[in-house]
Amino acid sequence: xxxxxxxxxxxxxxxxxxxxxxxxxxxxxxxxxxxxxxxxxxxxxxxxxxxxxxxxxxxxxxxxxxxxxxxxxxxxxxxxxxxxxxxxxxxxxxxxxxxxxxxxxxxxxxxxxxxxxxxxxxxxxxxxxxxxxxxxxxxxxxxxxxxxxxxxxxxxxxxxxxxxxxxxxxxxxxxxxxxxxxxxxxxxxxxxxxxxxxxxxxxxxxxxxxxxxxxxxxxxxxxxxxxxxxxxxxxxxxxxxxxxxxxxxxxxxxxxxxxxxxxxxxxxxxxxxxxxxxxxxxxxxxxxxxxxxxxxxxxxxxxxxxxxxxxxxxxxxxxxxxxxxxxxxxxxxxxxxxxxxxxxxxxxxxxxxxxxxxxxxxxxxxxxxxxxxxxxxxx
Numbered sequence: 001x002x003x004x005x006x007x008x009x010x011x012x013x014x015x016x017x018x019x020x021x022x023x024x025x026x027x028x029x030x031x032x033x034x035x036x037x038x039x040x041x042x043x044x045x046x047x048x049x050x051x052x053x054x055x056x057x058x059x060x061x062x063x064x065x066x067x068x069x070x071x072x073x074x075x076x077x078x079x080x081x082x083x084x085x086x087x088x089x090x091x092x093x094x095x096x097x098x099x100x101x102x103x104x105x106x107x108x109x110x111x112x113x114x115x116x117x118x119x120x121x122x123x124x125x126x127x128x129x130x131x132x133x134x135x136x137x138x139x140x141x142x143x144x145x146x147x148x149x150x151x152x153x154x155x156x157x158x159x160x161x162x163x164x165x166x167x168x169x170x171x172x173x174x175x176x177x178x179x180x181x182x183x184x185x186x187x188x189x190x191x192x193x194x195x196x197x198x199x200x201x202x203x204x205x206x207x208x209x210x211x212x213x214x215x216x217x218x219x220x221x222x223x224x225x226x227x228x229x230x231x232x233x234x235x236x237x238x239x240x241x242x243x244x245x246x247x248x249x250x251x252x253x254x255x256x257x258x259x260x261x262x263x264x265x266x267x268x269x270x271x272x273x274x275x276x277x278x279x280x281x282x283x284x285x286x287x288x289x290x291x292x293x294x295x296x297x298x299x300x301x302x303x304x305x306x307x308x309x310x311x312x313x314x315x316x317x318x319x320x321x322x323x324x325x326x327x328x329x330x331x332x333x334x335x336x337x338x339x340x341x342x343x344x345x346x347x348x349x350x351x352x353x354x355x356x357x358x359x360x361x362x363x364x365x366x367x368x369x370x371x372x373x374x375x376x377x378x379x
Contacts, residue, residue: 010070010364010373014078017070017373019096020364024065025371026092026291030309033295034058038306045314052317054310060086065093068364068373073356081361085345089321090313092291098340100348102285102322106163117218117327120160122255124280125215127238128248131171131184131208134308137315141166141211143242148213151241158227161326162217165284168316170293170308171208174201186210187292203298205308216284218327224254255280288321 011018035058044053064086071081085094113120127148132140148164151157169186176182177200183189184206190198220227229237234250242248255277289312292298296305364373 008375010068010078010362010375013072013362013375014070017078020065020068020093021366021372023093023096023291024366024373026295027061027064028368029295030090030092031058031062033302033306033309034061034313036302036306038310039303040307040310042307042310045317047317052313054313057088057313061088061091064088064091066366070362070364072359072362074359075356077356078362080346083342083346085342087340087345089316090289090294090309092294094345095287095291097345097348099286101340101344103281104348106281106285113218113328117160119221120218121221121223122277122280123159123217123219123223124251124253124255124276124283125217125234126212126249126251126283127215128210128212128250129242129244130246130248131210133207134209134311134315135207137168137209137211137312138319141319144211144213147238147241147243151237154237154241156227156229156233156237158219158223158229159215159217159326160220161324161328162215163284163322163324163328164213164215165286165322166288166319167212167214167286168289168293168312169210169212170289170296171206171210172203172298173206174203176201184208187290187298205296205299205301205304209312214284216280253280285322288316 034054069082174182363377
């Protein structure tokens with residue numbers, strides 16, 4: 001084994017893999033927040049007879065992806081072939097790899113869906129509820145799941161199958177440069193504002209969170225005839241199912257037919273998709289909470305961020321974050337039920353089919369001082 005004499009960075013050799021630098025850096029920051037005592041001095045919590053220790057979570061996440069092994073091919077492409085991931089739900093590195101795995105598995109099933117249900121169409125639905133206190137997140141999500149079950153019993157409910165995920169966003173109070181209160185919203189709303197204005201704003205984190213569902217569903221051709229459900233009716237159905245007296249925010253979008261019906265969307269041709277399906281897939285099969293919210297990027301008080309992360313971990317512990325039903329479940333689409341291993345997080349559901357000659361094998365270690373992966377050895 002020859003030791004590299006000059007510093008060589010993974011992100012320079014393979015610019016697309018700069019994401020490893022970003023997610024590992026964020027994982028280290030999350031580990032620090034778990035380690036931090038915070039204002040409340042939380043050390044962990046009980047789950048049945050098990051003690052969940054924040055110190056142990058910190059140690060686990062800080063070691064995640066500390067080294068990576070890549071194969072560099074003669075063609076110049078680079079592929080991850082070995083690593084040690086921690087599999088913690090709130091680890092930014094694992095959360096990213098997990099979302100890639102889910103997405104690739106789903107894409108692999110699209111040809112089967114189209115073959116068995118050629119006249120069905122995809123729709124993308126987002127269902128919200130008013131903000132809740134983070135200490136009430138677990139009970140709020142339980143209420144939302146029960147409400148969705150009630151909605152499925154309504155005569156107008158049109159889905160033959162769906163994948164449903166949960167997303168939780170942190171609520172911030174936003175202030176202008178003069179200190180005047182603007183609004184209480186999450187990061188999605190913030191980034192929709194003009195950059196020239198929002199770059200002068202300041203934020204203060206609150207104890208509120210905004211849980212919502214993303215649903216990617218199949219509807220029969222009749223949905224676009226007699227069974228069509230207008231937006232106003234979706235709002236009524238969801239409010240009725242939630243048993244609330246206000247109109248919750250609901251977003252519904254029909255995915256337009258893809259150009260070139262004989263072509264399937266694959267991990268290799270994602271950039272060519274113009275149907276809107278990929279955006280819907282990515283919105284559904286992604287993180288449960290943004291990395292910026294896990295880190296508290298807009299909140300300077302790190303003790304506050306530590307307490308928020310710990311309470312969020314407690315509330316979401318063992319929660320099911322992805323569910324599928326109807327004809328999709330009948331097709332045995334086990335996206336999240338498969339045991340998560342290093343191997344499937346390494347592959348992220350994508351197999352390299354073409355035979356390529358390997359130029360060299362690279363071992364990369366993350367250097368905290370540089371916040372980058374450095375190629376430390378090769379053979």
